[in-house]
Amino acid sequence: MKSHKHLKLDQTKLSRAKTLSGAKTEQATIEAALDLLIADREFIAVIDSVGGKGKTIEDVFARPSRHERVDRLAPKKSKK
Numbered sequence: 001m002k003s004h005k006h007l008k009l010d011q012t013k014l015s016r017a018k019t020l021s022g023a024k025t026e027q028a029t030i031e032a033a034l035d036l037l038i039a040d041r042e043f044i045a046v047i048d049s050v051g052g053k054g055k056t057i058e059d060v061f062a063r064p065s066r067h068e069r070v071d072r073l074a075p076k077k078s079k080k
Contacts, residue, residue: 014026023029 014029017023017033018026018029021029021032023032
C-alpha cells in the first residue's frame with residue numbers, strides 16, 4: 001500500500017544514500033533504506049533466537065570443525 005507523506009529530510013544524507021545505493025530516485029532510495037532496516041531487524045531477531053545455543057557457529061549448526069572432518073578422512077589405525 002502506498003501513501004503520500006510530507007517529510008522534512010536532511011538533503012545531504014538523502015543525496016549520499018542515493019549515491020551509495022545506486023537508486024535512480026529519492027523515493028527509491030527511501031524504499032531501499034526502509035527495506036534494509038526491516039531486513040536488519042529481522043536478521044537480528046533470528047540471531048537472538050539462536051542465542052545461547054552454542055558458543056561458536058559450529059556449536060549452533062552442529063558442524064564439525066575442519067580438524068574433525070580431516071580426522072574422519074584419515075585412514076584408521078588397525079588394532080593388533
